[in-house]
Amino acid sequence: MKKRMLILPALFLAGVLMTSCDKEVESTALTVNLARTVTVKGYVYAELNNRNAGLEFAPSGTLIYCSVPYSDLNPNATGGKWADTVRVDDNGQFSVNVPVDDNGVNLTIEAEPFEYNQIQAFGSNSNNIKKFYTAAPVVVAVSTTHAPVVEVFYATTTPASYVEKVKINVKVEAELNESLTGNEKVANQRITLHNSGWAQEYTTDDNGEFTAVVPANQNIFYTISFEYAKTVPDGLAYKQENYMYEVKSGYVGNFASESDVTLDLGGGVPVP
Known part of the structure; x- marks a missing residue:
C-alpha cells in the first residue's frame, strides 16, 4: 500500500505539469504558415543616361527589400513581418518567393537608394553629374492565384552643393x-x-x-x-x-x- 500511495501522487504531478505546458503553448504561440509561396517578379528603372531614349535599368546588385505583415498571414498576429532581400540582376530584374494564404497578402517592395554619375544630354556643360536616386515604396496584392509583375521607378535629385x-x-x-x-x-x-x-x-x-x-x-x-x-x-x-x-x-x-x-x-x- 505504501508503494501505491507513492506512485499515485507522482502520476498526478506529472499530469498537472503536462496540462500546464500544453496551455502555455496554446495561449502564447503564434503560428504563421510560410509554406505556401508564389514568385513575384519585377523590373527596376532609373534615368542613368540622358543620351539614350527611354529609361535604363537600375544598376546590377541594387538591393530590393520585400516584406509582408504577419497579420496578413494570421489575423491573430498583432505585429511583426516576414521579410526578404533580393538584388537586381544584369537585366534590371528581381524575383522573390512570397508567402501567401487564401485571402492574399500585401507585399511591400522598397528599393535601396543609391548615387550615380548621370550622363548628361548632348551639348550640356557637364558630361555627367552626380545624382541621388530614390524610389517610393510599392505595395501590391499577392495571392495564390495572382502574382503581379512589378515595376519600380527611381526619381533623381541633384545634391544641394552642386552648381552647374x-x-x-x-x-x-x-x-x-x-x-x-x-x-x-x-x-x-x-x-x-x-x-x-x-x-x-x-x-x-x-x-x-x-x-x-x-x-x-x-x-x-x-x-x-x-x-x-x-x-x-x-x-x-x-x-x-x-x-x-x-x-x-x-x-x-x-x-x-x-x-x-x-x-x-x-x-x-x-x-x-
Missing part, C-alpha cells in the same frame, strides 16, 4: 597707347570674377586673355585694378604717364553655355 558651371573665354583690353588706333591688350594682370556667392581670381596671359569656369545662368561681375605707364600726347610728340585702370563690379554677363567675351577697361585716369 560653364567655360568662358575672356579678353581684356584698354586704351594704353593713344598713338595707336583702338585698344591694346591688358597682359599679365590679375582680375577677379565674382558674384554674391562665388569668386575666383585669374591672371591674363601675354595676349590679355584667360579662360574661366563660372556658375552657369548667374550674373557674373569683375574687379580689376592696376597702374600703367600710358602713352599720351605731349604737344607734337608723345610721352608716358602713370594711369590708374580700375573697375569694381563691372558686368561680365550671364552664360548658359561656353562663350567668348571682351572686357573694355576704357582709358583710365591719371595718377596724381
Whole structure:
C-alpha cells in the first residue's frame, strides 16, 4: 500500500505539469504558415543616361527589400513581418518567393537608394553629374492565384552643393597707347570674377586673355585694378604717364553655355 500511495501522487504531478505546458503553448504561440509561396517578379528603372531614349535599368546588385505583415498571414498576429532581400540582376530584374494564404497578402517592395554619375544630354556643360536616386515604396496584392509583375521607378535629385558651371573665354583690353588706333591688350594682370556667392581670381596671359569656369545662368561681375605707364600726347610728340585702370563690379554677363567675351577697361585716369 505504501508503494501505491507513492506512485499515485507522482502520476498526478506529472499530469498537472503536462496540462500546464500544453496551455502555455496554446495561449502564447503564434503560428504563421510560410509554406505556401508564389514568385513575384519585377523590373527596376532609373534615368542613368540622358543620351539614350527611354529609361535604363537600375544598376546590377541594387538591393530590393520585400516584406509582408504577419497579420496578413494570421489575423491573430498583432505585429511583426516576414521579410526578404533580393538584388537586381544584369537585366534590371528581381524575383522573390512570397508567402501567401487564401485571402492574399500585401507585399511591400522598397528599393535601396543609391548615387550615380548621370550622363548628361548632348551639348550640356557637364558630361555627367552626380545624382541621388530614390524610389517610393510599392505595395501590391499577392495571392495564390495572382502574382503581379512589378515595376519600380527611381526619381533623381541633384545634391544641394552642386552648381552647374560653364567655360568662358575672356579678353581684356584698354586704351594704353593713344598713338595707336583702338585698344591694346591688358597682359599679365590679375582680375577677379565674382558674384554674391562665388569668386575666383585669374591672371591674363601675354595676349590679355584667360579662360574661366563660372556658375552657369548667374550674373557674373569683375574687379580689376592696376597702374600703367600710358602713352599720351605731349604737344607734337608723345610721352608716358602713370594711369590708374580700375573697375569694381563691372558686368561680365550671364552664360548658359561656353562663350567668348571682351572686357573694355576704357582709358583710365591719371595718377596724381
